Amino acid sequence: MQCDFFLGATSLILDGDASILSLQQVCINGEEISGDTKMQVEQDKLTIHNVTEPAEIRITTRFNAKENTELAGLYKSGDNFCTQCEAEGFRRITYFPDRPDVMSTYTTTIHADREKFPVMLSNGNLVSKQKVSSKDSSMHSATWHDPWPKPSYLFALVAGNLTATRDTFCTQSGKNVDLVIWTDPHNAHLTAHAMYSLQRAMKWDEDRFGLEYDLDLFNIVAVDDFNMGAMENKSLNVFNSRLVLASPDTATDLSYEQIESVVGHEYFHNWTGNRITCRDWFQLSLKEGLTVFRDQEFTMDLHSRPVARINDVRNLRSRQFAEDKSGMSHPVRPISYEKIDNFYTATIYEKGAEVIRMYYTLLGKEKFRKAIDLYFERHDGQACTTDDFFAVMSEVSSVPLDGFERWYTQAGTPVLKASSEYLKDTQQLRLSLQQVLPTPPEAHPVEHMGPQFIPVSTGLLDDNGNDLPLTSYSYQEDSGQTITTTVDQGTTTAVLPFKAFSGEFLINNVPQKPAAVSLLRDFSAPVVLHYNQTAEELQHLAKHDSNPFNRYESTQKLARLAISASYYQESNHATTFNEALATTHGNALEREDNSKTVTKLDPAAVAQMLSLPSIEELGPLLIQDITDSPKDPLLDPLLLNGVRTQAIQTTAEAIENDLLQTFNATTEALHQLEYEPHGVQTGLRSLKGQIINRLVALDEHKHANRAHAMFETATNMTERMMALTALSHSTSNYRTDALDQFYQRWRTEQLNVIAWLGVQARSEVVNNVSKVRALLSHESFDMRTPNKVYALIGGFSTSPANFHAADGSGYEFLADSVLAVDQINPQVSARLLGPFTTANNYQPLYRDGMVQQLLRLERASLSGNASEIVGKALR
Ligand code: ARG
Numbered sequence: 001m002q003c004d005f006f007l008g009a010t011s012l013i014l015d016g017d018a019s020i021l022s023l024q025q026v027c028i029n030g031e032e033i034s035g036d037t038k039m040q041v042e043q044d045k046l047t048i049h050n051v052t053e054p055a056e057i058r059i060t061t062r063f064n065a066k067e068n069t070e071l072a073g074l075y076k077s078g079d080n081f082c083t084q085c086e087a088e089g090f091r092r093i094t095y096f097p098d099r100p101d102v103m104s105t106y107t108t109t110i111h112a113d114r115e116k117f118p119v120m121l122s123n124g125n126l127v128s129k130q131k132v133s134s135k136d137s138s139m140h141s142a143t144w145h146d147p148w149p150k151p152s153y154l155f156a157l158v159a160g161n162l163t164a165t166r167d168t169f170c171t172q173s174g175k176n177v178d179l180v181i182w183t184d185p186h187n188a189h190l191t192a193h194a195m196y197s198l199q200r201a202m203k204w205d206e207d208r209f210g211l212e213y214d215l216d217l218f219n220i221v222a223v224d225d226f227n228m229g230a231m232e233n234k235s236l237n238v239f240n241s242r243l244v245l246a247s248p249d250t251a252t253d254l255s256y257e258q259i260e261s262v263v264g265h266e267y268f269h270n271w272t273g274n275r276i277t278c279r280d281w282f283q284l285s286l287k288e289g290l291t292v293f294r295d296q297e298f299t300m301d302l303h304s305r306p307v308a309r310i311n312d313v314r315n316l317r318s319r320q321f322a323e324d325k326s327g328m329s330h331p332v333r334p335i336s337y338e339k340i341d342n343f344y345t346a347t348i349y350e351k352g353a354e355v356i357r358m359y360y361t362l363l364g365k366e367k368f369r370k371a372i373d374l375y376f377e378r379h380d381g382q383a384c385t386t387d388d389f390f391a392v393m394s395e396v397s398s399v400p401l402d403g404f405e406r407w408y409t410q411a412g413t414p415v416l417k418a419s420s421e422y423l424k425d426t427q428q429l430r431l432s433l434q435q436v437l438p439t440p441p442e443a444h445p446v447e448h449m450g451p452q453f454i455p456v457s458t459g460l461l462d463d464n465g466n467d468l469p470l471t472s473y474s475y476q477e478d479s480g481q482t483i484t485t486t487v488d489q490g491t492t493t494a495v496l497p498f499k500a501f502s503g504e505f506l507i508n509n510v511p512q513k514p515a516a517v518s519l520l521r522d523f524s525a526p527v528v529l530h531y532n533q534t535a536e537e538l539q540h541l542a543k544h545d546s547n548p549f550n551r552y553e554s555t556q557k558l559a560r561l562a563i564s565a566s567y568y569q570e571s572n573h574a575t576t577f578n579e580a581l582a583t584t585h586g587n588a589l590e591r592e593d594n595s596k597t598v599t600k601l602d603p604a605a606v607a608q609m610l611s612l613p614s615i616e617e618l619g620p621l622l623i624q625d626i627t628d629s630p631k632d633p634l635l636d637p638l639l640l641n642g643v644r645t646q647a648i649q650t651t652a653e654a655i656e657n658d659l660l661q662t663f664n665a666t667t668e669a670l671h672q673l674e675y676e677p678h679g680v681q682t683g684l685r686s687l688k689g690q691i692i693n694r695l696v697a698l699d700e701h702k703h704a705n706r707a708h709a710m711f712e713t714a715t716n717m718t719e720r721m722m723a724l725t726a727l728s729h730s731t732s733n734y735r736t737d738a739l740d741q742f743y744q745r746w747r748t749e750q751l752n753v754i755a756w757l758g759v760q761a762r763s764e765v766v767n768n769v770s771k772v773r774a775l776l777s778h779e780s781f782d783m784r785t786p787n788k789v790y791a792l793i794g795g796f797s798t799s800p801a802n803f804h805a806a807d808g809s810g811y812e813f814l815a816d817s818v819l820a821v822d823q824i825n826p827q828v829s830a831r832l833l834g835p836f837t838t839a840n841n842y843q844p845l846y847r848d849g850m851v852q853q854l855l856r857l858e859r860a861s862l863s864g865n866a867s868e869i870v871g872k873a874l875r
């Protein structure tokens with residue numbers, strides 16, 4: 001490769017991992033060097049002395065890719081070779097300045113057995129292909145050249161017996177790009193959806209951001225063994241096969257959606273990540289937060305914006321808010337790490353995307369685009385920081401962004417406390433706001449923490465549920481000066497720029513007392529909102545709010561209040577909120593008179609309104625005081641799970657007939673339609689799935705047969721899995737029958753087998769741990785395949801009843817599994833440890849059980865990846 005990296009010192013220090021590499025030869029300008037005075041090899045580096053001028057350095061290494069079970073560097077997946085170099089995999093291939101700010105151009109020549117490896121790929125363009133390699137007559141060779149300078153983490157190489165699915169894309173300037181998706185030959189028929197997703201992504205990036213692809217070829221390779229989702233290597237994306245392959249019988253609606261979004265995500269990295277990369281790994285969110293924001297917008301523009309927003313917020317709350325309450329809590333721009341691979345987190349990705357979304361909310365669509373244009377104009381070809389990005393946004397924003405930068409540096413989820421009062425005399429609504437920041441982990445002293453800039457999207461509803469028009473709002477600054485801001489005419493949502501620890505906004509010209517205040521519309525900031533609202537106000541909002549997100553949020557809030565009241569045994573409140581919740585669920589199911597539609601509202605949105613907040617979402621909220629009155633800072637997960645299930649049952653009981661009616665209506669409507677993974681039918685299926693779960697949870701004796709019938713008549717994987725999931729939590733014979741049938745029918749399809757392992761692992765049936773242990777030795781399970789490990793072991797940890805079993809068997813199972821996986825793949829074992837990092841949130845019975853296992857792990861000699869997480873879980 002052509003690399004201008006030069007330290008100016010007399011020694012060249014190159015990264016390399018001696019646990020896998022064996023160094024064969026080093027030549028400088030054609031001459032071999034050896035001996036301690038010339039060079040030194042250590043565990044993690046190679047130092048070459050006396051390199052004072054630009055030189056050609058040739059380094060030869062050997063390693064065994066077959067035994068590379070960590071799946072970092074160059075490794076074998078099935079019969080094929082592939083690479084994963086982000087973050088620090090390139091140093092497992094050769095010695096190199098393996099850091100993102102060293103950008104080089106690469107020319108790659110591959111020599112391989114002609115029969116076994118007919119396909120040989122690397123980044124950029126194919127320069128030449130030789131039928132007979134210069135090395136050996138049974139080999140052939142190929143040379144690739146990538147003209148774009150890039151950091152080593154974007155290098156890729158693939159060799160194997162792969163089949164191509166080909167198509168093209170014509171760019172906005174009229175250039176034809178060849179698109180190829182490479183798979184194992186028997187999977188080539190499963191690539192159509194990924195190909196179409198890629199074409200849509202390329203078009204969308206042109207339309208929405210003016211960004212055009214910059215080479216003549218774009219490859220995607222699907223591999224079965226992959227630690228994460230996918231990787232944006234320049235022009236040679238490597239994907240976990242579950243995010244490429246799809247057919248109605250192997251993929252659910254959700255998988256189709258994920259494929260589209262991840263294909264988009266990796267493609268979008270070509271500009272946000274590859275053309276402009278990161279100066280160092282502390283800046284990881286510069287590319288990941290921004291690219292997640294872009295893939296979220298892609299989904300929103302292609303499908304339903306509110307439905308997508310709700311999914312994104314659910315995901316943020318259950319994963320990132322939980323992370324903020326764990327030993328792994330860290331800022332969007334971390335201040336330290338032991339293993340960078342442990343920092344591909346919900347905070348870097350999802351909270352990072354929320355930070356970008358706040359810029360977007362504050363600048364508005366047009367100015368945001370202007371700022372992004374400026375970002376590319378100024379920084380194309382550079383390795384940048386989040387400060388560079390902030391500077392560009394600040395320059396273009398008409399709202400001063402002071403305090404915004406703290407979103408990058410301060411860890412944790414802020415609590416936004418709000419109260420409101422109608423001032424009749426002056427016809428104003430007073431909104432008092434306060435932000436409370438979490439106590440940060442050591443390294444970052446509290447006294448340095450300042451208020452974060454929180455955009456608060458606000459609207460007011462009248463008694464009929466209509467939005468009140470807004471004209472202006474006033475804010476009293478610390479200096480005592482009052483500033484009045486006019487809002488655009490016709491606007492019914494104002495974005496209040498709240499940047500102090502506490503302050504008051506006065507919304508002017510409000511002629512009557514609003515029936516309800518709609519705060520934080522579209523979830524305009526990643527905060528926990530504390531705002532006292534009555535059950536009536538919440539019902540009013542759930543029914544009428546013009547902001548679909550807040551309609552959803554109001555039902556969620558009713559559910560949170562109902563669950564928290566039961567949890568704390570406040571039976572009066574519990575009854576009130578449970579009743580209100582059942583009523584809103586009933587309302588959501590309402591169908592239009594004389595109409596063929598199943599529900600008045602978008603069925604996908606109804607499904608979301610019916611779903612209760614997950615345990616992961618509720619946990620942090622309960623201990624951070626859901627109702628503004630902290631009761632017990634330590635969580636009882638079994639009690640929480642129990643009251644949540646109760647809430648599901650109570651509300652289902654109250655509207656059982658509505659549920660049954662809608663269940664039948666969705667069945668009938670779906671029966672008329674041929675399966676497609678998009679459009680209104682996906683909403684119908686998600687509603688149907690939601691309902692069957694509720695019904696079986698309500699009374700399995702009465703409803704398990706319905707789920708079984710749904711399973712047997714299903715014509716697609718989505719409904720099959722929904723029925724199987726509902727049955728998986730029951731103890732009825734239907735459960736075993738359906739599981740057996742499923743395995744017999746689909747055991748040759750890897751993705752189905754993985755889903756089958758997962759659904760059994762997540763079961764809430766008590767003592768499921770022994771079943772899951774038994775599955776470890778099932779013919780279909782393989783500890784070396786990350787997808788299977790995540791499904792079975794990772795899946796098990798999400799079952800509250802079994803993971804938190806009072807006898808500690810769930811914790812023991814996780815620790816045993818981590819010990820076994822860690823020998824094979826440290827990145828995977830470290831990820832499995834996630835559920836232990838919240839140990840300190842739980843009551844002693846649970847916490848001590850987890851700590852006991854963590855101490856056991858600490859005594860074992862774990863990998864660096866796993867021990868970093870164990871250490872953080874214990875602190
Ligand atoms: N950059 C990839 C993506 O988000 C993630 C790769 C992370 N891999 C790793 N081993 N840490 O698209």
Ligand code: ZN
Pocket residue numbers: 265269287288291
């Ligand atoms: Zn990414």
